[in-house]
Amino acid sequence: MAHVVSKYADHLPSHRQSEIYAGQGIELERSTLADWVGGTSQLLEPLIEVLRRYVTASGKLHAGDTPLPILAPGNGKTKTGRLWTLAVHVLPQRSAQGR
Numbered sequence: 006m007a008h009v010v011s012k013y014a015d016h017l018p019s020h021r022q023s024e025i026y027a028g029q030g031i032e033l034e035r036s037t038l039a040d041w042v043g044g045t046s047q048l049l050e051p052l053i054e055v056l057r058r059y060v061t062a063s064g065k066l067h068a069g070d071t072p073l074p075i076l077a078p079g080n081g082k083t084k085t086g087r088l089w090t091l092a093v094h095v096l097p098q099r100s101a102q103g104r
Contacts, residue, residue, distance in 0.1 A: 009045045012038075020078045035078075065094030 011017060017025070019038040026033045060066065068091050075086035 009042055012042065018076065018078065060091055060093055063093035063095070067092045067094065 012019070012022060019035040019042075022038055023033055023035050068089065071088040071090070073086045073088055074083040076082075077084050
């Protein structure tokens, strides 16, 4: 789990994490690191389902699409990735007295 947190918190792609571990004498293939990310996503499924129900139950949904350069390992070039964000429209609750 620490690998997955580091991957996103420190903005480290798997090939860089693999190199960092190798520098410490730990051989971890990128495929192993990718398997860990996949396993973590399975553990988060219950949370994802609760969030999905909350978001889709909203009366209004705001979406954003941001293109990002993604480094393609091995060739030094980038390709375009996409970051999609969703936000629900939540109105403040009023008291029974209308305040």
